[in-house]
Amino acid sequence: MNRVYNFSAGPSMLPLSVLEKAASELVCYGESGMSVMEMSHRSPDYEAIIADAEAMLRKLMEIPDNYKVLFLQGGASTQFAAVPLNLIKRTGKADYVVSGQFSGKAFKEAQKLGYDVKCIATSKEDNFTYVPVVTKDMIRPDAAYLHICFNNTIYGTKYPYIPETGEIPLVADLSSCIISEPIDVSKFGVIYAGAQKNMAPAGMTLVIVREDLLDYAEEKMPTMLEWKTMAENGSMYNTPPCYTIYMAKLVYEWILELGGLKVMQQMNQKKAALLYDYLDSQDYYKAPVQKESRSMMNVTFVTGDADLDKKFASEASKAGLKNLKGHRSVGGMRASIYNAMPYEGVEALVAFMKEFAKNNPKN
Ligand SMILES: *Cc1c(COP(=O)(O)O)cnc(C)c1O
Numbered sequence: 001m002n003r004v005y006n007f008s009a010g011p012s013m014l015p016l017s018v019l020e021k022a023a024s025e026l027v028c029y030g031e032s033g034m035s036v037m038e039m040s041h042r043s044p045d046y047e048a049i050i051a052d053a054e055a056m057l058r059k060l061m062e063i064p065d066n067y068k069v070l071f072l073q074g075g076a077s078t079q080f081a082a083v084p085l086n087l088i089k090r091t092g093k094a095d096y097v098v099s100g101q102f103s104g105k106a107f108k109e110a111q112k113l114g115y116d117v118k119c120i121a122t123s124k125e126d127n128f129t130y131v132p133v134v135t136k137d138m139i140r141p142d143a144a145y146l147h148i149c150f151n152n153t154i155y156g157t158k159y160p161y162i163p164e165t166g167e168i169p170l171v172a173d174l175s176s177c178i179i180s181e182p183i184d185v186s187k188f189g190v191i192y193a194g195a196q197k198n199m200a201p202a203g204m205t206l207v208i209v210r211e212d213l214l215d216y217a218e219e220k221m222p223t224m225l226e227w228k229t230m231a232e233n234g235s236m237y238n239t240p241p242c243y244t245i246y247m248a249k250l251v252y253e254w255i256l257e258l259g260g261l262k263v264m265q266q267m268n269q270k271k272a273a274l275l276y277d278y279l280d281s282q283d284y285y286k287a288p289v290q291k292e293s294r295s296m297m298n299v300t301f302v303t304g305d306a307d308l309d310k311k312f313a314s315e316a317s318k319a320g321l322k323n324l325k326g327h328r329s330v331g332g333m334r335a336s337i338y339n340a341m342p343y344e345g346v347e348a349l350v351a352f353m354k355e356f357a358k359n360n361p362k363n
Contacts, residue, residue: 005345008323009153009298010176010197013340018250036246041239049246050235056252060261063185063208068231070207071245074224076102076175076194079205080109082225083147083171083190088115089216090144090169097163098122099131100152101329102173107147120146127330128155130290134163144216145169145189151177153197154327156300156334157293162187169213177297178206179255180339181265189213195244198297198338199251204244255339264339271337271346272296278350284357288332302332305362309333312356321349 006013029036032045039046054069063069072078083106088094093116096107104124110117120139121132131152139146146165151158153176162184163170169189178193185191190209196202207227214228223229229237255264276294279287285301287294303309309332313325326332337346 002320004320004322005341005348006322007335007337007341007345007349009327009334009336010194011202012197012336012338014201014247015251015254015340018247018254018340021250022247037243039242041236041242046242049242049249050240053245053249053252056249056256057179057206060179060252060255061183061185061208066211067185068207068209068211068214068227069235070209070227070230071235071240071248072205072207072230073203073241075202075205076173076192077105078225079173079192079207080106081113082207082227083145083192084110084113084115084117085221085225086217086227087169087171087190087213088144089218090213091142092116093118093140093143094145094147095120095139095143096147097132097134097149098124099149099157100128100155102153102175103147103149106149106173110147118143123157127288128152128157129288130293131157131159136164136166136168139165139168141168143168145171147171147173149173149175151175151295151297153298153336154330154334156289156295156298158295158297160292169210176336176338177295179252179261179264180268180297182261195248197336198340200244200248202244203241204248206248251339267343268296268337268339271341271343272299274343274346274350275299275335275337278353282357284362285353297336297338299335299337300326300330300332301335302326303362306331308360308362311360315356316349316352319348319352321345321352324349 095118098104098107098119107119121134123130123132146168150172171190172188174191175193176197178198192207195204209227217226287301316324324333326334
């Protein structure tokens, strides 16, 4: 069977060469005589895998030495609780920007824990079709941190800039744009991301945290949520998500071999431009997101007719273009074009869109 172009928002496509490499060592890893899945996480072979994964990610993202890299479990959603539990004690309050569903969930989770949290900006009233402007004077001067979601997976928006927060640590959910382009890690206090969008299969959550922010955990902190404990134990306080970390390592290696994040960015820009340029050149499909907030990873569009949208997703699927149906809260279509989506996949999508528009005229 042929592989399809999978536009899923996550779990999503992995590079073919990575899958093939993993397959080639699935049963026997190196000289170990066993699969990575069967290995003790304390074995020398596995110690090397997790150390390489971290070293490669540090190189790829140019992570400064005063940041810890953690490979955790629980998904990005667990960090919605872990962030306030690890940081709020710094001052007792925190600010949030609600630019979509995930940042809304992060905000609600902190509220649920009973903390003094404030939503300082939202684009909810416009169905999250843009990212709100955030300036330093909007943030409470004694906020323990400002939380943002950098790329809004469901709506297809992204911050066109990194908000300036001065001394206040910026905490960002980068689940759907991590390692898609170079980013200045030093502008952030904490970066976190689920693996299954752009790094690996599901099961691992990356946390990159500045060392001076490890000292504010709540007294009654669940140990598994405490970044400091995880940092002191090299992400191995308990059994880490071993196989997913191994897969992430292969993905980091793949990007390094391509030439790093600058090259990745150029490839991603080229793919996104192909799709957005087409969307801007016609009026059969509409891209609801404001231009300056457009995501390079998740591209949303609609025909304006719910039945046509449905037909589009179903016919595209038959043509080998999978998972183009938009999120249930937005409708329409969404093409997630992460690192592993080849340029040819976007070309095939645009060709299909043209054909579909021709064959399905609107009255
Ligand atoms: C997918 C996603 C999440 C949720 O991730 P889980 O790993 O399923 O908890 C959170 N934030 C963003 C931006 C996402 O894209």
